[in-house]
Amino acid sequence: MVELQHPVYVHGIxxxxxxxxxxxxxxxxxxxxxxxxxRARGSLDTTEGADISRLGPEQVFDFFVRRKLGVGERRYTRKTIxxxxxxxxxxxxxxxxxxDLRTQRTRAYISTTNDPRVVPNIGQxxxxxxxxxxxxxxxxNYACAGLMFALEQAYDDLTAGRCDGAxxxxxxxxxxxxxFEDPTNGPLWGSGAVAFVLSRNRDNAIALMGRPFTDSCSAPGDLIQYSRKPKEVRIMTPQGDFSFLENDVVYQMTKRDRENHARKLKGVAERMASAIxxxxxxxxxxxxxRFFTHPxxxxxxxxxxxxxxxxxxxxxxxxxIETDGNSSSAATGLALDHYWKEKGIPEGSLVVLSSIGASYNWGAVPFITLLRR
Incomplete structure (x- = not known):
């Protein structure tokens, strides 16, 4: 069995x-x-024999999003964060x-890009x-890499004795x-939440968690564009009408970045691989x-x-990504929990979570499972 040095213990997800x-x-x-x-028809790879010449505009859009992003559907919610x-x-x-979490020395570490308040913050x-x-x-808030940084901070506090649980x-x-003006951005995103209970005590643990690794570089400001005031977005779903306010802070690439998209994406993937x-x-x-990687x-x-x-x-x-889109910092942890509960992960298996946030924060976390759940 593979060993992780100086682990902390996962008791619930x-x-x-x-x-x-x-x-x-x-x-x-x-x-x-x-x-x-x-233009979308011309950009699509049809080497697998797919005939898109007869598809209507909405079917071409569906095909485009599936091929370019990998998303067939995503999940929105009426719940608050x-x-x-x-x-x-x-x-x-x-x-x-x-x-006993209410009585022991336990801390909360919560990652989100959606907290509208300054105080009290979502962690409090x-x-x-x-x-x-x-x-x-x-x-x-480390964008999509936030969970990696939250797990790292909890790990550091637990191993330093600053708390007993997290x-x-x-x-x-x-x-x-x-x-929602960019077909390579708007259709990608979804929603989700995940939580881990950690401690220094192995009793009744479901997994070991090793030392996380995170890194950052200077934030490229041209990736975050303040493009417009919030506006209401309305869509029809099988669950009925749904509307939300589209934020005025939109993560998107500039024209220069889009022209060098493949080169840029390759470099971003290499950063995440370095964390793994x-x-x-x-x-x-x-x-x-199993590698649970950023979607x-x-x-x-x-x-x-x-x-x-x-x-x-x-x-x-x-x-x-196919069923939930990209739920940012929640995505990899949610995928681990869902896969582990639905399909089972054998006892003693090594799995790795990894994510990268807006190209300038990245990290990875190793786990060894102690039961199938």
């Missing part, structure tokens, strides 16, 4: 997927006037059986609701920050049962595999 399933066709009315159908992380946190606490709110009223709560989570409604290699150290890649796009997944010297279709690389 909980997660929440958005309850509103939004297909590509549901989004078509938002893109109908700006989507260049003929507080409701989402409360539910995921309670699931994790229930699995851990940690009724979660600590007050789910832990002791005098417990410290921390909010981290509730670590990520919660996102990423579609509220999408650019850092947490593994001398452990060979073939010892990893940026199908091309990004391919570049990540290449950077790890794996085949581009290596079945161990797992995301939920």
């Amino acid at each position: 909980g997660s929440l997927r958005g309850e509103i399933v939004v297909s590509n066709l549901s989004l078509w009315p938002l893109f109908e006037t700006g989507f260049n159908v003929e 507080e409701e989402m992380i409360f539910e995921a946190g309670r699931q994790a606490i229930q699995e851990a059986g940690s009724s 709110i979660v600590a007050h609701e789910l832990l002791a009223t005098n417990t410290r709560g921390v909010h981290l 509730l670590v989570g990520a919660v996102e409604k990423s579609y509220e920050q999408a650019n 290699k850092a947490v593994l150290g001398d452990i060979p890649l073939n010892e990893v049962h 940026a796009s199908l091309k990004f997944q391919e570049f990540t595999a290449r950077a790890l010297n794996l085949s581009k279709n290596d079945p161990r690389i797992s995301t939920m």
Whole structure:
């Protein structure tokens, strides 16, 4: 069995997927006037025999999003971020059986890009609701890599003896920050939440967590464009009409970046792969049962595999991009919890979470499972 040096212990994981399933066709009315159908037809790879010449505009859009991004549908929610992380946190606490979280020295570390408040931050709110009223709560925003940084901060505090337990989570409604004028951005984003209960005590643990690795570089300011005032977005879904306010801070690439997209994406994938290699150290890649990687796009997944010297279709690389889109910092943890509960991960398996945020924050975290769940 592979060993992780100086581990902490995972006692419970909980997660929440958005309850509103939004297909590509549901989004078509938002893109109908700006989507260049003929250009999309010409840009699509049809080497696998797909005949798109007879498809209508909305079917071309659906085909385009599936091929370019890998997204067939994504999940939105009517819940607030507080409701989402409360539910995921309670699931994790229930699995851990940690009724004493309110009395022991426990801290909350919550990652989100969606907290509209300055004070109290979402970490303080979660600590007050789910832990002791005098417990410290921390909010981290490292974009899509936020969970990696939250797990690292919890790990450091636990191993240094600054706390005995930790509730670590990520919660996102990423579609509220999408650019619905860009068919390579707006359809990508979804929503979700995940929470982990960690401690220094091995009793009743479901997994070991090794030392996380994170890194950052200077934030390229031209990636964050303040493009317009918030506006209401309305869509039709099988669950009924749904509307939300599209934020005025939109993450998107500039024209220059788009022209160099493949080169840029390859470099980003190499950064994330470097984090995976850092947490593994001398452990060979073939010892990893599953890589839960950041769901940026199908091309990004391919570049990540290449950077790890794996085949581009290596079945161990797992995301939920096809059914959930990209739920930012919640995505990889949510994928781990969902896969572990639905399909099972054998006892003693090494799995790695990894993510990268807006190209300038990245990290990875190793786990060894102690049961199938």
